[in-house]
Amino acid sequence: MLPLRDVQAAFRRALLAEDETALAAFVDGGAARIDVHRNNLFASLGEVLRDGFPAVCRLVDERFFAYAAHEFIRHHPPARAVLAEYGGSFADFLADFPPCRHLPYLADVARLEWLMCVAATAADAAPLSVAALADFAPEATPLLRFTLYPALGLLASAFPIDRIWRANRHGAPLDDAPIDLAAGGVRLEVHRAGSEVVMRALDPPGFAFRQTLRQGGTLEAAATAALAEDRAFDLTGALGALFREGAVIGVTGTPANCEAPS
Amino acid sequence: MIASETVERGIAGAIGVGLRAPHLAAFIADRPAIGWLEVHAENYMGGGAAPAQLDRIRRDYPLSLHGVGLSLGSAEGIDEAHLLRLKGLVERYQPCRVSEHLSWSIAGGTYLNDLLPLPYTEESLAIVARHVARVQEVLGRKLLVENPSSYLRFRHSTIAEPDFLAELVRRTGCGLLCDVNNIHVSATNLGFDASHYLDALPPTAVGEIHLAGHAAVMRADVALLIDDHGSAVPPPVWALYCSALRRFGAVATLVEWDKNLPGLPVLLAEARKAERAALATLGDHVAAS
Numbered sequence: 392m393l394p395l396r397d398v399q400a401a402f403r404r405a406l407l408a409e410d411e412t413a414l415a416a417f418v419d420g421g422a423a424r425i426d427v428h429r430n431n432l433f434a435s436l437g438e439v440l441r442d443g444f445p446a447v448c449r450l451v452d453e454r455f456f457a458y459a460a461h462e463f464i465r466h467h468p469p470a471r472a473v474l475a476e477y478g479g480s481f482a483d484f485l486a487d488f489p490p491c492r493h494l495p496y497l498a499d500v501a502r503l504e505w506l507m508c509v510a511a512t513a514a515d516a517a518p519l520s521v522a523a524l525a526d527f528a529p530e531a532t533p534l535l536r537f538t539l540y541p542a543l544g545l546l547a548s549a550f551p552i553d554r555i556w557r558a559n560r561h562g563a564p565l566d567d568a569p570i571d572l573a574a575g576g577v578r579l580e581v582h583r584a585g586s587e588v589v590m591r592a593l594d595p596p597g598f599a600f601r602q603t604l605r606q607g608g609t610l611e612a613a614a615t616a617a618l619a620e621d622r623a624f625d626l627t628g629a630l631g632a633l634f635r636e637g638a639v640i641g642v643t644g645t646p647a648n649c650e651a652p653s
Numbered sequence: 654m655i656a657s658e659t660v661e662r663g664i665a666g667a668i669g670v671g672l673r674a675p676h677l678a679a680f681i682a683d684r685p686a687i688g689w690l691e692v693h694a695e696n697y698m699g700g701g702a703a704p705a706q707l708d709r710i711r712r713d714y715p716l717s718l719h720g721v722g723l724s725l726g727s728a729e730g731i732d733e734a735h736l737l738r739l740k741g742l743v744e745r746y747q748p749c750r751v752s753e754h755l756s757w758s759i760a761g762g763t764y765l766n767d768l769l770p771l772p773y774t775e776e777s778l779a780i781v782a783r784h785v786a787r788v789q790e791v792l793g794r795k796l797l798v799e800n801p802s803s804y805l806r807f808r809h810s811t812i813a814e815p816d817f818l819a820e821l822v823r824r825t826g827c828g829l830l831c832d833v834n835n836i837h838v839s840a841t842n843l844g845f846d847a848s849h850y851l852d853a854l855p856p857t858a859v860g861e862i863h864l865a866g867h868a869a870v871m872r873a874d875v876a877l878l879i880d881d882h883g884s885a886v887p888p889p890v891w892a893l894y895c896s897a898l899r900r901f902g903a904v905a906t907l908v909e910w911d912k913n914l915p916g917l918p919v920l921l922a923e924a925r926k927a928e929r930a931a932l933a934t935l936g937d938h939v940a941a942s
Contacts, residue, residue, distance in 0.1 A: 393809050395776050396728035399760035399769075406765055417772070417807055423872035424805040424842075427879060431767040439766075469764040472722020472735055473698045512699030542701070586702030 393417065406432050407465055436464045439474045440481060444504045446559035447485070450497060459488060475512040479505060496550035496572065500559070503552050503590075506544030506581040510588045513541035518637035521630075527644045533611035537604045537633070538641030542583035545593075545602050549576040553592060582638070596620040600629050601638075664903055664931045668924050669717065671882075671909040677706050679917045680714070687924055689715040689749060691907050695722045697746075698738045707746065717750040717861070717907070718742055722764070725784045725798070726757030726771045736791050743792050750861055750905070752797035752830045753788070755781065755818065772807035773817045782824040789827065797860045799830035802867075802880035803839035814839075815853035822858040829854060831901065832863035833893040834886070834909075838878040847893055851900055859901040864894055864927060865909040883912030885923060894927070895934045903935050 401413035406429050415421060440460045441448050448456040463484045469477040482501035491497050518540065527535060546552075554570050578598035581590050593601065596617035603613035610630070617624040633639055669689035672680065680690070690710065697704045710716070720739060723731055743751060756768035771777045788796050800818060812820070818829055831854060840847040866884030870877055886894075886908065898904070908923045 392774075392776070393772070394728070395726075395772065395774070395780060398772055398807070399728055399757060402769060403760040403763060403765060407763070417809065418805045419808060420805045420875070423875040424877070426872055427804040427877060428765075428767050428769060432765055435766050469766065470762055471732065472724070472758065472764050472766075473695050473738070474766065475696075475699050510701075512701050512703070515700035515704075583701060586705065 402428075405429070407468060433461055433464055436469070436474075436477065437461065440464075440478055443478045443508045444481065444501055445561050446504055446556045447497060447501045449559040450494065450500065450555075451491070455490070459485065459491070462488070475508065478508065481505065496548070496552055496555055499546070499548040499550055499552045500555055502546050502548075503556055503579065503581070506546055506579075507588050507590070509544055510542040510581045510583045513583070516540055516640040519634065519639045519642065521634040523634075523639075523642050527642070531644050533609060533614075534644065535610045536607060536643050537610070537639050538643075539601070539605050539633075540582070540638050540640055542581075542588075543601075543605070543638055544581040545579070545598065545605055546581070547576065547578045547598065547602075551575065551577055553577050553579055553590060556590075582636070594621075596624040597629060600624070600626075601633070604633075660903075660936055661932060664935065665928055667903055667905045668928045668931070669715075669905065669907045670920050670924050671719075671907060671911070672710065673911065673914055674703070675914060676917045676920070677703075677710070681706060681709050684713050685917065685921055687714070687921060689717060689905065691717040691719050691750075691909075694718045694720040694739055694742055694751075697742060704745075711746050715749040716746050717752065717905075718746065718748040720751070720753040721768070722758065723753050723784075723788065724757050724759040724764075725753055725755065725788070726769075726777060726781050727759045727784075728757075728780060729759065729761075731784045731787065732759065736788060739788075740791055743794070750797055751792060751794060752799055752861060754799045754801055755814075755821075756801045768801050770801060770803055770805060770807070773810040773812040773814060775811070778812065778817060778820060778824075782821055785821060785825045785827050789825065795826065795828050795860075797828040797830040799832050799863065800835050801839070802832070802835040802842075804842050804877060806843055813853065815850050819853065819855045819858075822855055827858075828860035829858045830861045830863060831859045831897055831904075832865070833897050834863065834865040834867055834890045835880055837890050837893055838867050838880045841878045848896055851893070851896055854900075856901050859897075859904055862894065862897055862901070862904050862906045863909055864890060864906060864923075866890075881912045882909045886926070891926075891930055895930060898931055898934045903931065906931065 398417055405411040405414040405425050411425055437460045463481055467480050482498045482505055485491050485501050486498035550572055551570060551574050578593045579590055580593050599620050600613045600617035603616045614626050666688040669691055670687055672690040672692050697707055754768050758765050785796055836847050836850050864886045865882040866886055868879045868881045868883055870879055906927050908927055910920055
C-alpha cells in the first residue's frame, strides 16, 4: 500500500521542486495534468504578492516581478492558509536576490508595503486609556512595558522610501518629481485609523521611543533611547500621544523575559 | 396558487451568490435582493475593514462560510489553530451553512494554495472522516463537504469519488456540497458519466449546490477543462443543475464567480437565471406532488 503521506510529499515535490518523477509514477495522465495544479499554486500566490506589493511591482516591472515572485514562492511557500499573512519574508528575499542588487531601496519599499498589509488586516484590539497607568505604583513607572496595537508598524530606512512609495503606488503619475536617493533616510510609522491604513514620518526621538516599546523595552529604556536622539525629548507628551492615538492595548508592570534593547 | 407562490418565494430565497471584495460596498449601500451570500472564510480571519463590513452585510443577508484552508485530506493532520479561527468566525457570523472541500493543501508544513486531489483509498477515507468528525466536534455543527474538480486520477484509488463521499456521510453525519460545475469538469477531464455520478450521491445529504463557469484549455496536446470560476455558467452545467435539482429537491444554490469578476448586476442576473431554472424544474414537480 502507498501511504497518503508519501503521495502528498511527492505532490509537494512535483509542485515546488518541479521534480515529478515520484508523483508521475502514482498518477494517470502525466505532466500536463500536474501542471494545472502547479499553475493554480503559482498564479494564485503570485497574485497575492502582486496585490500586496504594488509599488515593488511597479519599480521592477511586472515581468521581473512575476519572476521574482515565482522564485520566492518556490523557496518560501506559505505555511498557513490565511493568505493575507503571506509575504512577510518577501522583503528579505528581495534584499538577497542578486538580480535586484541595482535597486538598494527595493527591499525597504517591500518592508513598507508589508507593514501596510499587516496594518490592513492585523487583529482588532481594544485600546487602553491613559487611566490604565493608575493601576501601577508611581515608583514602578520606569519599568512598565507596553503592548502596542498589532496594526502599528515601524520602519527606518536609509532611503526616502515614503516618497518612492508615493510615486509608485497604484494610480500615481508616472512622471513624478525626481527623487534624490542621497536626500537621506526616513523613519516611518504605519497604522490603521478606522479602516484606513495611514503612514507618517516620525522624528528620531519619537521613532526611538516607539520602537523600543514595540520591541518590548521598558518605559525607562524607551525614554533613554529617545533622549539619546534629542535631549529635549518630551516624555510625558510622547506617552500621552501614544495612548491618545489608541496605540496601547496592554500594560504590564512585571519585567518581560526579554532584555530591553540599549 | 398559494402553493406555487410559496414555491417561488422559497426558490428565490434559496439562490445566493459568492460575495467578493469588489462587491462588498455595493451590497452594503444598495442591499440588492438575493437569498443569501457566501464568503471564503479565510478572507475574514484577520481584523480591520473586511470583517467589520461582513458584520454589516450579515445584518441584511443569511451568510454561508466556505472554507478553503482546512485541508481535510492532509495525512499529517489538520491545523487546530486554523480550526479555532474558523470557530471564531462561526461564532461571530452565525452562518446558515459551513462548508469545506474533499481535498488537501498542506504537506510537510507547507500550504500549497490549491485544492489538491486525494487518492480514494480506505486510508484516505479514514483520514478525511477523522478530520471531518473533529471539525464538526469543534464547530458543534454539521459540515458540508464539496466534491472537487479533478484533473488527474491516482492509479491506486480503489473507491469511486461519489461512493467515497457517500461513505464519508455515513461515517461522520456530514452533509455534501454538490458542485455541479466540478462534476462536469471532472467528468470531462477524467472521462466518466456525470449523471451516474449524481445518481451515486446520497440525495438527502446534499445541503448546497454550487454553479460556476470553467475554461477549456489545451495543455501539451491534452484538452482539459479548468475550474476557474471565470465566466458565466455554461449550458452543460445548467443541464446538470436541473438533473441535480430533480434528484436532490430545492437545495440552496450558489453562483460563484472569481476570475474576471463582472459587475454586480451581471452576477445577480446569473443568480436570477438559476432561479428560473429551479422554478422550471421544481415548480411543476412541487405543484404535481
